[in-house]
Amino acid sequence: MASQSQANTIFLTEQEAERIQTTVKERAKKCSELAGQTREFRDAKSAISQATGASLMADMGGAPDPDMADTQGQKAIPTIAVGQPYPPCIVSLQNLEPMKFTDLKMETHHRGKKLIIRRASPVVTLAARSWTMVQDEEEKETERLEMCLHKARNGEDVLESTRKFIIKEPYFTLTDQGEPTLRIDHPSDLVVCRGEEISDQVDATKAEKLATRFKNKGNSALKEQDLPEAYAEYTQGIEVAQQDVLSSSNPDLARDIFRNRAYINLLLNQLDEAITDAKASLTQKEDERSKSLDSKAYFRAGSAAYQLGDYASSRFFFESQLELSPGDKDATSYIRKIKSRLREQETGSYDYIKLRTGLSKAHPRTDAATFIGNTEVKNSPNRGNGLYATRAIPSGELVLADKAFCVVWSHELEAMTAMTYDVRDSRIRVSPVGLASSIVQKLLSNPSLIPRVMDKYGDWQGTDESKGVVSTNDGPVVDVFRVQDIMSRNAFGVGAQYGEEGARNASTGLFTYAAYINHSCIPNLKREFIGDLLVLRALRPLVEGEEIFLAYDENPDYDARQAALMTTWGFECQCKLCEAEKTDGVDVRKKRAELVKEAESFVEKEHRAGAKRLVLRRAQRLAKGIEETYEKDRYDGLPKRGLEGITSWLERAKPRA
Numbered sequence: 001m002a003s004q005s006q007a008n009t010i011f012l013t014e015q016e017a018e019r020i021q022t023t024v025k026e027r028a029k030k031c032s033e034l035a036g037q038t039r040e041f042r043d044a045k046s047a048i049s050q051a052t053g054a055s056l057m058a059d060m061g062g063a064p065d066p067d068m069a070d071t072q073g074q075k076a077i078p079t080i081a082v083g084q085p086y087p088p089c090i091v092s093l094q095n096l097e098p099m100k101f102t103d104l105k106m107e108t109h110h111r112g113k114k115l116i117i118r119r120a121s122p123v124v125t126l127a128a129r130s131w132t133m134v135q136d137e138e139e140k141e142t143e144r145l146e147m148c149l150h151k152a153r154n155g156e157d158v159l160e161s162t163r164k165f166i167i168k169e170p171y172f173t174l175t176d177q178g179e180p181t182l183r184i185d186h187p188s189d190l191v192v193c194r195g196e197e198i199s200d201q202v203d204a205t206k207a208e209k210l211a212t213r214f215k216n217k218g219n220s221a222l223k224e225q226d227l228p229e230a231y232a233e234y235t236q237g238i239e240v241a242q243q244d245v246l247s248s249s250n251p252d253l254a255r256d257i258f259r260n261r262a263y264i265n266l267l268l269n270q271l272d273e274a275i276t277d278a279k280a281s282l283t284q285k286e287d288e289r290s291k292s293l294d295s296k297a298y299f300r301a302g303s304a305a306y307q308l309g310d311y312a313s314s315r316f317f318f319e320s321q322l323e324l325s326p327g328d329k330d331a332t333s334y335i336r337k338i339k340s341r342l343r344e345q346e347t348g349s350y351d352y353i354k355l356r357t358g359l360s361k362a363h364p365r366t367d368a369a370t371f372i373g374n375t376e377v378k379n380s381p382n383r384g385n386g387l388y389a390t391r392a393i394p395s396g397e398l399v400l401a402d403k404a405f406c407v408v409w410s411h412e413l414e415a416m417t418a419m420t421y422d423v424r425d426s427r428i429r430v431s432p433v434g435l436a437s438s439i440v441q442k443l444l445s446n447p448s449l450i451p452r453v454m455d456k457y458g459d460w461q462g463t464d465e466s467k468g469v470v471s472t473n474d475g476p477v478v479d480v481f482r483v484q485d486i487m488s489r490n491a492f493g494v495g496a497q498y499g500e501e502g503a504r505n506a507s508t509g510l511f512t513y514a515a516y517i518n519h520s521c522i523p524n525l526k527r528e529f530i531g532d533l534l535v536l537r538a539l540r541p542l543v544e545g546e547e548i549f550l551a552y553d554e555n556p557d558y559d560a561r562q563a564a565l566m567t568t569w570g571f572e573c574q575c576k577l578c579e580a581e582k583t584d585g586v587d588v589r590k591k592r593a594e595l596v597k598e599a600e601s602f603v604e605k606e607h608r609a610g611a612k613r614l615v616l617r618r619a620q621r622l623a624k625g626i627e628e629t630y631e632k633d634r635y636d637g638l639p640k641r642g643l644e645g646i647t648s649w650l651e652r653a654k655p656r657a
């Protein structure tokens with residue numbers, strides 16, 4: 001993630017940093033000592049009453065959240081340990097063997113197994129995790145279950161959403177406080193069982209009654225704006241209506257419910273399924289009523305494809321709608337918008353004024369397409385992939401524009417910055433975990449987008465078996481450790497475009513095409529954000545085949561810059577500027593850093609207008625001092641970053657008349 005400004009930097013107190021490290025290390029030690037040991041029996045009554053009390057306290061805001069850490073001079077911030085990554089379950093439920101609570105072993109991933117559970121207490125909702133007590137179906141055994149970070153779906157806490165769940169390949173471990181717990185990291189490892197079990201129907205009339213009941217219940221839930229409930233009812237209705245006994249006698253019933261669910265899917269941003277549902281609802285009949293229903297379905301499919309950025313499919317759906325409902329205003333308006341998006345995609349010609357005027361705090365996202373036409377992805381020696389210019393591009397001209405895959409703005413509910421302590425390198429980092437959660441939600445809702453994110457660079461690659469798996473029969477599979485690692489290496493800060501942003505709620509985004517751009521301290525691109533559209537222009541003329549670079553960190557101090565590049569992006573920069581600065585040696589760099597610091601405080605304090613001669617001379621002396629730290633030959637043609645602030649002050653200073 002691009003560095004935040006000093007004002008937005010979070011400093012943990014030393015004691016707090018030490019406490020976090022000690023807690024994580026002690027937990028890891030205990031876990032390895034207990035690994036493989038049999039689980040101990042838990043008393044149901046006291047476990048449930050403990051959870052009930054904690055839930056009440058958390059709801060009233062009265063309980064201390066064990067995940068909150070104190071920061072210097074600021075409010076507490078969530079602190080999350082990033083443990084040893086492990087892959088999500090990639091096996092379908094029907095191929096997993098049921099297990100019992102009594103089979104659980106400490107610090108073990110129970111591969112090949114599933115655990116059917118019922119929630120037995122209210123849910124304790126904390127900033128970065130939710131937990132509850134769960135029981136087996138016979139209510140003989142009780143255990144703690146916690147869901148970490150990615151714990152909400154469609155605005156609802158997953159553990160609260162119902163009572164029955166199935167855990168795929170349960171992970172039994174310890175909390176940071178040393179208490180045994182079942183732990184869900186990957187949301188796809190928890191199957192939410194909403195609704196009744198549907199048996200095979202033999203009587204067509206009874207089946208029709210049942211399917212219609214589900215459909216009506218779905219309609220009522222929609223009226224009450226309970227979208228997850230409406231989705232669950234329609235899903236059950238479809239299950240019944242698709243059974244042979246009914247689909248052969250009344251195929252239109254399934255189509256009706258598919259059409260309704262397509263609408264719910266649109267509202268829930270489950271766009272892939274909105275399209276498949278809308279297509280499944282098509283009657284292809286010629287009577288007026290059927291044509292009107294199909295027209296509605298095409299509209300739903302077209303809107304979903306538009307939101308997915310699949311403008312060609314979207315155009316096809318809206319044109320199909322227009323054939324059935326000639327002159328339809330909404331379809332016509334969409335087709336006009338699609339033309340603009342396709343023009344942007346193909347030629348990079350944007351109506352920047354319209355884009356800017358369409359933005360506000362309430363509508364912070366652009367309606368724009370990504371333009372990549374001047375660039376291509378290629379291997380960059382020692383840097384993985386990189387982006388290269390496919391033609392000569394004059395200075396100032398558009399190189400590419402990338403519409404964000406996902407942005408979380410500081411003023412949005414999802415915005416959450418946390419301190420993460422990564423056990424892999426024992427480093428504490430500031431991490432926009434709210435962005436990671438939003439990316440995970442978007443992928444779980446739209447599995448067609450999973451490869452677009454998962455092909456990005458990130459430390460954890462998954463295992464040979466899990467790599468590339470995007471779904472099982474139970475739904476999409478998302479490796480949250482991989483998303484977290486991809487986000488850490490690829491996300492950008494997008495600036496405070498809609499008002500204040502603080503340390504705890506920085507605006508951040510993932511741009512899946514611009515993510516291929518490597519770093520250089522002498523960048524050849526200039527970046528600008530228009531809402532969630534990242535616009536990159538040539539900072540100087542680019543030649544065909546040249547690699548394009550951004551500066552991830554612009555700190556003029558070599559040592560601070562290298563430290564940030566190593567901590568956040570995991571590499572040592574070896575660009576020409578870094579080579580020159582490295583050769584300077586520690587003493588010269590130290591002297592320069594002191595002078596630059598002095599120059600920065602001078603620039604901050606001294607007014608340029610009406611500056612006294614004495615003040616001007618001090619500025620000149622400072623500039624000369626900094627200049628002298630750069631050896632002439634070695635810095636020939638290289639930027640002297642330390643000089644930039646004071647030189648700009650001098651250029652614009654107006655001496656007293």
Ligand SMILES: C[S@@+](CC[C@H](N)C(=O)[O-])C[C@H]1O[C@@H](n2cnc3c(N)ncnc32)[C@H](O)[C@@H]1O
Nearest residue numbers: 383384385457489490515516517518519569571
């Ligand atoms: C945003 S990604 C850039 C694209 C990436 N190279 C890829 O293969 O997808 C950032 C990662 O690229 C690598 N990288 C970027 N600039 C680099 C540089 N100047 N030297 C070495 N590695 C670099 C680092 O691994 C960094 O974490």
